Amino acid sequence: MEGMLRVINLGPVPFDPAVRVQKECLSASLDSPGVHSLIFCSHQPVITCGTAHRASDILADYQTLKGMNISVRQVNRGGGVSYHGLGQITVYPVFNLCCLKRDIGWFISRLEECVTVFLAGFGVDSGRKEGFPGVWTGNRKICSIGVAFSRWVSFHGLSVNIRKEDMLAYSLIRPCGMDIKMTCLEDEAPQAAACDYAGMVTVLLQSFMKVFWPQGIRTEEIRKCL
Amino acid sequence: MLIEVKVPYLGAGIEKARVTFIYCRPGEDIAKDADLIELTADKAAFNLPAPCPGKIGELKVSCGDTLNVGDTVCFIEQSS
Numbered sequence: 001m002e003g004m005l006r007v008i009n010l011g012p013v014p015f016d017p018a019v020r021v022q023k024e025c026l027s028a029s030l031d032s033p034g035v036h037s038l039i040f041c042s043h044q045p046v047i048t049c050g051t052a053h054r055a056s057d058i059l060a061d062y063q064t065l066k067g068m069n070i071s072v073r074q075v076n077r078g079g080g081v082s083y084h085g086l087g088q089i090t091v092y093p094v095f096n097l098c099c100l101k102r103d104i105g106w107f108i109s110r111l112e113e114c115v116t117v118f119l120a121g122f123g124v125d126s127g128r129k130e131g132f133p134g135v136w137t138g139n140r141k142i143c144s145i146g147v148a149f150s151r152w153v154s155f156h157g158l159s160v161n162i163r164k165e166d167m168l169a170y171s172l173i174r175p176c177g178m179d180i181k182m183t184c185l186e187d188e189a190p191q192a193a194a195c196d197y198a199g200m201v202t203v204l205l206q207s208f209m210k211v212f213w214p215q216g217i218r219t220e221e222i223r224k225c226l
Numbered sequence: 227m228l229i230e231v232k233v234p235y236l237g238a239g240i241e242k243a244r245v246t247f248i249y250c251r252p253g254e255d256i257a258k259d260a261d262l263i264e265l266t267a268d269k270a271a272f273n274l275p276a277p278c279p280g281k282i283g284e285l286k287v288s289c290g291d292t293l294n295v296g297d298t299v300c301f302i303e304q305s306s
Contacts, residue, residue, distance in 0.1 A: 051246040051266045076247075078270040103237035133269040148271040151259055156229045 003034035003099055005209075005219045009174065009201055010041035010226065012086055015073055017226040018043065022155045025094035029153045033099055037222075038208060039092040039157075040201045044083035045070040045166075047173060050146050057081040060172040078155035079133075079146035080177035083170055087184065089164030089200055093208070097152040101213070108133055108145060110211050111158055112139065115143045117207040118160070122189040134176070135160075140183035144175060162192070162200060183205035229278055229302045233293045236267055243267035245291045254282045256302065263287065263299060280304040 006025070010018060012203065018041050025037035047058060047070060057080055058065075059070070065072065070083075084090055097107060112128050115135040119126045119142070126137045135143035139207035145158045170182045185192045195203075209217070236243060247264035250256055261273040262282075283301035287293060 006232070050269075051264070051271050076264065076271055078266050078268060101233070104267060104272065105237035105239050107237075108269060146269050148273070150273045151275050 002037060003217055005213070005217045006035065006037040006222045007205060007219055008039045008222045008224055010039060010224060011197070012044065013226060014044050015046040015048070015071065015084065018090075018092070021172045021226070022092050022094060025092075026150060026153055026155050029094055029096045030151060033096045033151050036096060036099075037094040038205065039094065040204065041090050041092075042086050042197065042213045043090055045083075045085045045169065047072045048075045048077075048082050048084065049073070050075060050077045050082070052177065053080040054076065054177060056174065057174040059174065059175050060145060065172070066168075070172070075156065077146040077148045079144070080157065080175075081173045082144050082146060082175060083166070083173055084159055085166035085169055087166035087215070088159045088161050089204060090157065091204060092157040094156055095212070097149070097154065098196055102152055104147075104149070108147065108156060111145055111147075112143075114123055114204070114207045114211045115158065115160055117210060118204050119185065119188075121203050121207075122185060122192045122195075124185065124188045132178075137183060137188050140181045141175065142183050142185065142188065160204075227304045228283065229280065229304050231262065231277060231299045233297045233299060234274070235295055236265075236272060239265045240295070242292050242294055243272065245287050245289050245293060246271065247278065248285070248287070248289055249273075250276075250282050250285070250300070252282050252285050255305075256280060256282055260279070264274050265293070274299060276302060278302060278304045291302060
């Protein structure tokens with residue numbers, strides 16, 4: 001069993017400290033290619049703008065966002081505008097693709113599969129939509145994906161909408177630059193409301209292990225004080 | 227020795243990528259693995275690293291260009 005997966009659960013956290021943790025993990029993976037990190041968190045409200053975003057994809061003005069305590073960050077991941085809030089689980093897989101497969105399309109499709117497996121655990125039928133990265137239940141998008149690579153080590157990642165509380169915020173943006181309907185796990189599977197954040201993270205971690213390391217990998221839980 | 231840097235294979239089905247940022251300038255000294263340009267394809271941004279230390283020669287791309295896999299990005303005069 002080669003390599004090691006460091007599992008870091010940050011819980012509710014502002015956006016900027018999570019970026020710092022990603023950078024630490026990126027350095028660790030660049031220094032030791034067999035070391036991968038998987039960061040789980042939920043963000044205080046923030047709109048992130050990827051490399052393909054347009055200013056017009058943010059529909060609310062600055063004062064409105066400020067009044068709602070929503071910050072805006074420019075980020076160097078692919079994709080357009082996205083929203084993150086406490087009702088989501090955001091996952092940052094910092095994986096060294098030199099040890100897995102040097103293929104961006106493969107990596108993104110594996111991320112989508114992780115979420116599909118996770119959602120299936122709650123009885124939700126979901127899948128990919130050709131040409132529209134992310135995870136969909138019918139015509140509703142439940143998971144957004146945007147990644148970046150430095151020397152084939154991934155950073156940024158995906159957000160799965162869990163709670164209903166965040167869904168209104170999507171009216172403030174055009175997610176990924178598209179006019180699409182977003183959904184969340186609670187809307188698709190009301191029984192999921194009984195599962196708390198920690199339980200969701202456990203199921204998501206199992207999904208990642210099943211999809212990326214079906215043969216197993218040594219894991220280590222890392223605690224971070226932010 | 228002059229090293230030609232090309233857009234690498236990025237994955238199955240990814241034939242094109244857009245230049246979304248340029249980190250280097252012609253004439254600049256650069257270390258091995260330093261970021262040269264940022265390419266964006268689908269939902270991914272990919273920083274293209276320098277394959278060797280040296281001095282950046284001609285830069286063949288501009289921000290906003292769409293490149294195919296195998297296109298030349300720049301030349302590096304490799305330092306020993």
